[in-house]
Amino acid sequence: MSPRRLLLVGEGNFSFAVALNQTLDPSTSLTATCLQRPADLARDPVAQENLQRLREQGTEIRFGVDCTQLAAAFELQDREFDRIYFNFPHCGRKAGVAKNRELLAKFFQSCADVLAEEGEVHVALCKGQGGTPADKPMREWHNSWQVVAMAALGGFILSDVHPFSCEAVPGYKCTGYRSQDKSFHIEGALNHIFTRSLAFEDLQPRISRIKLGDQWFSFPEPEVLVGKLNRGFLETTSCHPVKTINEQLIGELGKAFPLKRLKCPSPLLPQGGTSVLTFSNCDILSSAFWISLCEDNSNSESLTGETIQDTEDFLASFSELSLPKCPRRDSEEAANEEMHDQAKICLRPSLLVHVQVVIQAPDFLPGSLHILSGPVFQKCHISPFTMPAFHETLFILGFNKTLKDDCLQSLLDHLNGILNSLLTQTLLEGSRSVEFIFEPNGKDYMVNVKSHNFGSICIKDLIVGSITTSATSIIHKDLCFVCVSVNLDLLAMLVWGISDWRMLWTFDNRFLKNFAPGKIEPFKSYSLYPPYYVHDISFWLDEKKSFDEVEFHTVARAVSQDTVISIQFLSRFQHPKTEQVSLCYRLTYQTCDKALTQQQVASMQSQLRKEIQQRLHVTPR
Template sequence: MAPRRLLLVGEGNFSFAAALSENLDPSTSITATCLHRPADLARDPLARENLQRLRERGTEVRFGVDCTQLVDAFELQDREFDRIYFNFPHCGRKAGVAKNRELLAKFFQSCADVLAEEGEVHVALCRGQGGTPADKPMREWHNSWQVVAMAALGGFILSHVHPFSCEAVPGYKCTGYRSQDKSFHVEGALNHIFTRSLPYEGLQPRISRIKLGDQWFSFLEPEVLVGKLNRGFLEAPSYHPIKTINEKLIAELGKAFPLKRLKCSSPLLPQGETSVLTSCHCDILSSAFWISLREDNSNFESLTGGTTQDMEDFLVSFSELSLPKNPRRDSKEEAQEGMYGQAKVCLRPSLLVHVQALIQAPDFLPGSLYILSGPVFQKCRISPFTMPAFHETLFILGFNKNLKDGCLQSLLDHLKGVLDSLLTQTLLKGSKLGSSVEFVFQPRGEHYMITVKSQNFGPDCVKDLIIGSVTTSAISIIHKDQCFVCVSVNLDLLAMLVWGISDWRMLWTFDKRFLKNFAPGKIEPFKSYSLYPPYYVHDISFWLDTKKRFDEVEFHTVARAVSQDTVISIQFLSRFQHPKTEQVSLCYRLTYQTCDKALTQQQVASMQSQLRKEIQQRLHVTPR
């Protein structure tokens, strides 16, 4: 929809407003403002001429408007501008980068009060001032105006950058360089377009309830998985790219094999059910998220922390979940815990936990490709292509042992063909294949890793990405003459590769603009609405407890939770042992950055401070 109300701030001679007013739809209104008083412009003939032209067209002109205090310049009913323009802002005279950053920061904070919800802020800057990779050449960060970081202070993200062309606005003459009647050097200038970010308010863990038989249970979702449970990406109404890629993958394999799709069961697993993992995947259990289900006969609303909801609105298909009964506990322990009973369960770390139950079923048909899709959850170190929650599709094929080699090769050939086809759908004409699928045999576990050598994410990422696995180690007591192949595919990684989505966190955003990139069933290149987000680096060091083992994966998990997934890198820097006490200290470097929200230095400092407290409490270390 075309903008209806435009606000121009910092107008010098009003030539931009005059030129713009001649090329706009009559239904669009302009409010042109400047900091000067009318008397200050009386001696400028160009300004007088432009003001006359604006008045003749009925354009509103306001003087003495401070762009850092816009809320004071407009009554409540006169706000809600669709676009705000600020061309070549400058504090005047010989103001340095620090002063001009301060001007931008206050301007963006002011814009938040008068901009429509889906409005845009346009800021034109001279070459190099912005400090983003769009500048050619790019200035050092400390020597730039850091426009994206300043915009974050007002809750804005950079959504688009394009060259600023005076020719596109005939008659515009930029002026006001260092408070003089002198033009800025606009060669190489850029127009930066900012939009509102979702409010950066940390989601709180939810307390949820399930009913098993006649008994209600409750549990608190893990803090690190807040916002990642029950998103319904694979459900019927969804057109999320994860569902699109899953449906295309299944449809193509369905051309070669008869398909049997299964409904995915609950992602909660009782302690006993986790023993069915194959030997080559049993290490997954060490990274599982364990949850305590508590018998809940009390007033549910009185439980502390999080928000409440019934399971119909959360995790579904719990009807088949059976819980082992706990050993009897004495009444003193029950009174201390304030509950009648407790059971230990884990969030499913892989769909492979369901393999044995599926192939043991009497109605399992060899020759058919059984398909199971659903979310899985694993603790992991922080890196660009590892994620604590993702969606997995599992393919299970049974066949006669005598036909093992031929059937396995046929499945691998078809799978490679399908994956290669999907990975080329967003390539431009004439482009070389950016990704290739390979099956790398692992002799130790007698299985294959599905790898993709990808250059879709730039020269810094040319390593092999593991997007799945193939194993033939499943055994059935019922079908003793059969052999079984299980293919596991990480749908999130596959979707990232196909659409060129460089950050896995973008798949989980709540920002509605993300899904606007995707049409149902179609695959087109992804265009991010958040460009060049700034990053912030903090170091942390701490003394280890000599009596307890330090778990680095748990350290990464705590950092994820406290930072709400804004820590994108944890780098080990050094290990120090005190020569007298022999106590050991570790030092790490954390890099914070978001992919879809405005993030400020102040917010990061607060997270870092909270992290120091949390690791002391949870990991029993002593921050230095």
């Protein structure tokens, strides 16, 4: 491994450089810089003594280095620093918070040019300046330096923060701007550690091509689900927490019941397909993503390797499905029109759509738990605990009707014990307990977790699954069936204390480094206190078309790349003369794993206005 390279900027009397140098490994190189020229420090005996010690130790010293233009101070081959320190930055004299924010913003943008890919930027700030909850007390946002928002302008996220300890660097004496005699008050100061964020990418929906019978069709993946298909979280080689929690759940239930693991069918369902759930009181398909297929006669060899691979992975078993046959028409044109009308598929909103296929199978084994696990996709309102894509595991148990009460109670008892055991493996604040709540029909249950403190969010109840007892089979008429559906993503969030569902879908490799095989420890986020931005939007409704609020949330998810975390209805206004109706909503933008800037949010908000006008037929005000 090459020696670590450290860069110090904004040094005053160079006492920090001397103190830090004493703690470093010999293989670590240190470059200390300041804005002043040598002549500016000539009359400072402390600075002169420290400079002499640094020279004797072989430390590189550079004068006249502007921390907002670091690329100009170093040749290309001299960059790639592993760590950059900036202690108590300040514009000097009575500069206000706006000027100091500007200094930070330019500094972070400059750091991006000279920092190694996995490097860190350390910024020490006086008590309250940063404007994060780590400050005690925390200043109002507008009165702080907004350090996380300024860092975002350079593509950085706050990954750690801790008290600034002078004891850790004995001999360090903080000085004021340009080595003025008056030093900063560092009691309660904090050291903020920033790392690079993954960049926002303009991900485009992929086009998939499938064959049904002798006919080829193509379709784009839903824009809101870009980056959420074919992720393989449940594959054998995966170490993702949803895989871990699924295996533990299955393993513990396997101690009480014989298991039969089934290969999960394709997540694509044809319109009118026979695999759709037939429970009389179930309306799960109303939340499905419906996709129209386009007839495609292009040469399959012209597709890119990536598209072909994606299609094969995602639609491995789709060839076994078929679209409903069209009624015979007299004219070929009419037949083609009918085929076009019916050539639709949907992404399954729940594994429950496969229940009938499982229990009608000739090899169905009464008394055994039949298990399906896979991703599902639902349109839903934006909230901290609702997600358009998640992983579900489904347990199906069939037993003789005469044993219904005993078998059902046994399954409920084991499930309750296993879930409670999983939820108490981490030492998190707040109590958690599982309870089964009757649905209005008096037969089925919701699996409810009571939790008082969940990360930074307080919740009273969280539904992590369902228990259905209303399935029947025309083949096994003497059997009763129980179907247990568990949302693995929500369960993993509770077990590890992951307060944001979007973190489960991040492409940042740092996420998986939190999870060691065989261990369950509280999750530590590498992105702390991300800034949030609030924008309002209002629009006139089209009198001739109904307004779908779920679709509005779905469009907002897609346009913002899942950065909208809240949509709050504010008001409804009806014009007294035209009687036209206007709605107003408040949108809150925030990321969990990326640097998000006010400029990016403004662009997203502008694009959202265009998209809702086109897709929802409303007129933005």
